[in-house]
Amino acid sequence: MEFKRNIIITGGAGFIGSHVVRLFVRKYPDYRIINVDKLTYAGNLANLRDVEGCPNYKFVKADICDFAMMCSLMASENVDGIIHLAAESHVDRSIRDPFTFARTNVMGTLSLLEAARNHWESLPGKYDGKLFYHISTDEVYGALEITDPEGVAPPYSTKASGSHHVAYGSRFFTEEMKYSPHSPYSASKASSDHFVRAFHDTYGMPVVVTNCSNNYGPYQFPEKLIPLFVNNIRNRRPLPVYGRGENVRDWLYVEDHARAIDLIFHKGRIAETYNIGGFNEWKNIDLVRVLIRTVDRLLGRSEDEDSDLITFVEDRKGHDLRYAIDSTKLQRELGWEPSLQFEEGLLKTVRWYLDNQDWLDNVTSGEYQNYYREMYRQP
Numbered sequence: 595m596e597f598k599r600n601i602i603i604t605g606g607a608g609f610i611g612s613h614v615v616r617l618f619v620r621k622y623p624d625y626r627i628i629n630v631d632k633l634t635y636a637g638n639l640a641n642l643r644d645v646e647g648c649p650n651y652k653f654v655k656a657d658i659c660d661f662a663m664m665c666s667l668m669a670s671e672n673v674d675g676i677i678h679l680a681a682e683s684h685v686d687r688s689i690r691d692p693f694t695f696a697r698t699n700v701m702g703t704l705s706l707l708e709a710a711r712n713h714w715e716s717l718p719g720k721y722d723g724k725l726f727y728h729i730s731t732d733e734v735y736g737a738l739e740i741t742d743p744e745g746v747a748p749p750y751s752t753k754a755s756g757s758h759h760v761a762y763g764s765r766f767f768t769e770e771m772k773y774s775p776h777s778p779y780s781a782s783k784a785s786s787d788h789f790v791r792a793f794h795d796t797y798g799m800p801v802v803v804t805n806c807s808n809n810y811g812p813y814q815f816p817e818k819l820i821p822l823f824v825n826n827i828r829n830r831r832p833l834p835v836y837g838r839g840e841n842v843r844d845w846l847y848v849e850d851h852a853r854a855i856d857l858i859f860h861k862g863r864i865a866e867t868y869n870i871g872g873f874n875e876w877k878n879i880d881l882v883r884v885l886i887r888t889v890d891r892l893l894g895r896s897e898d899e900d901s902d903l904i905t906f907v908e909d910r911k912g913h914d915l916r917y918a919i920d921s922t923k924l925q926r927e928l929g930w931e932p933s934l935q936f937e938e939g940l941l942k943t944v945r946w947y948l949d950n951q952d953w954l955d956n957v958t959s960g961e962y963q964n965y966y967r968e969m970y971r972q973p
């Protein structure tokens with residue numbers, strides 16, 4: 595069968611990538627979706643069981659740093675679009691092992707860009723109808739302050755975006771903001787963003803970059819705050835809250851991110867940057883309390899029975915204080931809005947982890963066990 599488009603999605607076996615692959619495979623039966631993933635500790639084909647038999651889906655196990663392989667895939671699959679999510683994504687790991695982050699996030703992105711350029715420039719129509727879509731993070735902008743603009747203690751309500759939301763400061767990350775990454779993870783993502791834009795400015799490659807806030811939802815690797823803590827509450831293990839839990843993160847349900855990616859892939863303006871976020875800021879300690887309440891309620895335990903699991907531990911090195919995305923541009927230009935209220939999304943998410951203990955046990959076996967023990971110095 596001839597497909598209308600042949601699209602590589604990198605990192606499709608990871609958390610966000612699996613939701614993007616699922617959305618594209620189901621919504622566009624006339625597109626061929628090629629999931630290119632190395633299957634690191636964070637990649638798991640079990641995340642895609644429900645689409646693996648679809649005729650428009652193909653999995654290729656490959657490292658994006660393997661330039662020869664990327665060149666050969668571009669040609670053999672006649673690729674006209676790339677949605678690039680493959681990355682090392684965990685800040686704590688980047689603090690321990692920055693080389694791996696530079697290798698995958700910087701050199702891997704460059705390898706993919708060069709492979710795309712070689713192939714597309716060899717075609718008669720060159721870059722016509724082609725797109726390199728790079729998925730990045732709000733962490734490249736650095737950290738925002740927690741401020742008290744009018745003598746009112748944060749959080750306070752704002753209408754900065756036109757819609758009502760809770761904020762911990764008067765400034766937000768906008769697309770014009772200067773990059774100021776602090777962690778090796780965000781430095782590597784910032785560097786890859788620059789390479790993508792350089793390929794547009796230098797070679798005329800059609801690119802688009804999006805910077806999204808913290809995602810949550812099913813299939814997130816349980817080293818990240820929400821799945822880690824749900825699993826620990828369930829198993830009555832300590833909840834390691836960094837510092838005093840005062841840091842603020844802006845949470846978006848992963849399927850809303852995938853919907854934004856779909857919209858921007860099809861309708862976004864070339865060479866533009868779009869910020870994606872749900873205007874949904876939470877102080878870590880408040881979020882942890884909601885998680886405890888939700889898990890305890892769903893497991894039929896008495897309310898807040900597990901509050902004493904909260905354990906304040908040494909703060910993360912260089913811990914960014916506050917992230918808050920202004921996604922007004924995306925709302926205004928393309929009409930995107932988050933579909934879920936946080937309470938609804940969080941309930942769905944917690945329920946999913948409690949109902950999918952096999953998935954959790956499976957991904958937390960082997961290598962991850964050693965990492966976790968070492969990280970939290972547990973026996």
Ligand code: NAD
Pocket residue numbers: 604605606607608609610611630631632633634635636637638656657658659678679680681682683684698702729730731732783805806807808809810814815
């Ligand atoms: P993840 O760690 O869950 O998944 C990453 C995937 O990339 C895994 O399947 C892994 O096997 C694959 N991968 C890693 N190195 C590879 C390589 N060298 N070659 C091929 N595949 C490789 O990450 P995620 O949370 O789903 O994040 C996906 C993307 O979205 C990343 O680029 C990340 O920077 C970005 N992002 C994440 C968030 C978030 O909250 N998770 C927020 C904004 C942006």
Ligand code: TYD
Pocket residue numbers: 684685686808817818819820822834835836841842843878910
């Ligand atoms: P995380 O999920 O690692 O995402 P990111 O660092 O990309 O924002 O962490 C979210 C917040 O939770 C961050 O402020 C660090 C904090 N955190 C803890 O307090 N304890 C933990 O065990 C983890 C993993 C994170």
